[in-house]
Amino acid sequence: MDLGTKEEAGKSAPPLSHVLWSFLKIGGSAFGGSTQALIFREAVDNRKWLTEQEFLTGQALSQVLPGANPVNIALYVGLRVRGGIGAIVAVFGMIIPAFMIIMAMGYAYRQMSGLPVTHFVLGGVAAAGIGATLSMGFKIARKLPRDLVTYLIGFAVFLAIGVLQLPMIPVVLFAVPLSIALAYFGARRTP
Amino acid sequence: MDNRLLGLFIVFAPLSLLSFGGGQAIIADVQYQTVVVYGYLTNQEFADLFAVSRAAPGPSTLIAALIGYQVAGFWGALVSCFAIYLPSSLLVYGISSWWQRHRVSPLKTAVERGLAPVAIGLIFAGAYAVIRAAHVGPLELATIALCCALFYFTKVGSYTIVLGVAGLFLAIHALT
Numbered sequence: 001m002d003l004g005t006k007e008e009a010g011k012s013a014p015p016l017s018h019v020l021w022s023f024l025k026i027g028g029s030a031f032g033g034s035t036q037a038l039i040f041r042e043a044v045d046n047r048k049w050l051t052e053q054e055f056l057t058g059q060a061l062s063q064v065l066p067g068a069n070p071v072n073i074a075l076y077v078g079l080r081v082r083g084g085i086g087a088i089v090a091v092f093g094m095i096i097p098a099f100m101i102i103m104a105m106g107y108a109y110r111q112m113s114g115l116p117v118t119h120f121v122l123g124g125v126a127a128a129g130i131g132a133t134l135s136m137g138f139k140i141a142r143k144l145p146r147d148l149v150t151y152l153i154g155f156a157v158f159l160a161i162g163v164l165q166l167p168m169i170p171v172v173l174f175a176v177p178l179s180i181a182l183a184y185f186g187a188r189r190t191p
Numbered sequence: 192m193d194n195r196l197l198g199l200f201i202v203f204a205p206l207s208l209l210s211f212g213g214g215q216a217i218i219a220d221v222q223y224q225t226v227v228v229y230g231y232l233t234n235q236e237f238a239d240l241f242a243v244s245r246a247a248p249g250p251s252t253l254i255a256a257l258i259g260y261q262v263a264g265f266w267g268a269l270v271s272c273f274a275i276y277l278p279s280s281l282l283v284y285g286i287s288s289w290w291q292r293h294r295v296s297p298l299k300t301a302v303e304r305g306l307a308p309v310a311i312g313l314i315f316a317g318a319y320a321v322i323r324a325a326h327v328g329p330l331e332l333a334t335i336a337l338c339c340a341l342f343y344f345t346k347v348g349s350y351t352i353v354l355g356v357a358g359l360f361l362a363i364h365a366l367t
Contacts, residue, residue: 072279113236131339
């Protein structure tokens with residue numbers, strides 16, 4: 001097989017129905033953090049729409065940019081295989097099943113929100129959710145470069161938004177350029 | 192009703208562009224805006240909906256659709272869903288197209304490195320906001336610690352853990 005230029009990839013562009021079906025399947029069956037693994041298996045292993053390297057680039061972009069990672073990766077894959085329309089189809093496929101399920105759960109919550117047992121059980125589920133969030137925070141924190149500035153920025157953002165409840169948008173608009181500038185000039189000083 | 196749809200859009204559309212790493216990063220501000228600023232939800236409802244969103248499949252940002260549904264029914268869900276995904280998707284679309292045409296540069300590396308600590312701070316702030324909104328007693332604290340350890344150290348599926356905790360709490364409620 002040739003080292004696939006875009007033109008050659010475009011020659012075997014899959015039909016949109018395949019893109020839609022692949023992402024509908026993933027969107028309906030992915031729980032928690034397993035989504036990226038499912039997209040990888042479908043798009044790289046099964047369908048061979050992307051190489052591993054192309055997928056990894058998409059994954060990095062999806063993590064760096066705002067938005068839900070699975071939705072962003074779906075968009076990236078759709079864009080690679082079928083351009084703009086492919087991106088739209090992939091995103092819709094990713095969101096629709098989960099949206100419908102969560103609507104059903106929201107309806108059930110409305111019916112049962114008067115019962116004390118509902119709040120008690122949901123309190124437990126929320127605790128599990130907090131545990132998942134914390135473990136994700138720790139996992140990412142472990143991979144950060146071990147320097148004081150990085151930790152200080154992370155802690156300052158937590159303090160400002162979590163504890164002091166400052167509005168998020170100004171805090172982030174201040175912290176992001178500062179953090180990027182520090183990373184840029186820090187890397188130049190110590191190459 | 193229409194004001195509420197507009198309000199939901201105004202809450203979620205800007206947060207879309209701040210949802211680094213997904214829903215966890217913006218949870219603190221979602222709680223603040225929907226409970227404190229707009230008064231759409233009580234703290235109890237917010238904590239409940241957070242739990243429902245964690246029990247559901249799909250990205251955690253879908254909590255926006257759930258809140259929209261609670262506040263303004265189906266159209267509220269649809270408006271919130273668009274608001275939370277459209278801005279970030281447009282950005283990803285633009286940058287993915289641009290990224291494909293450019294190779295590695297020091298600036299790109301700095302952007303990746305610089306965003307990471309901010310995202311981490313947001314994630315912990317989100318966990319803290321939910322802890323504050325929910326009534327966290329000793330039982331819930333123990334659950335948080337146990338689940339954090341399970342998610343961190345084991346490969347037990349997240350759905351297994353969530354269902355297990357729901358079953359455990361159901362049993363405790365029935366027995367007490």
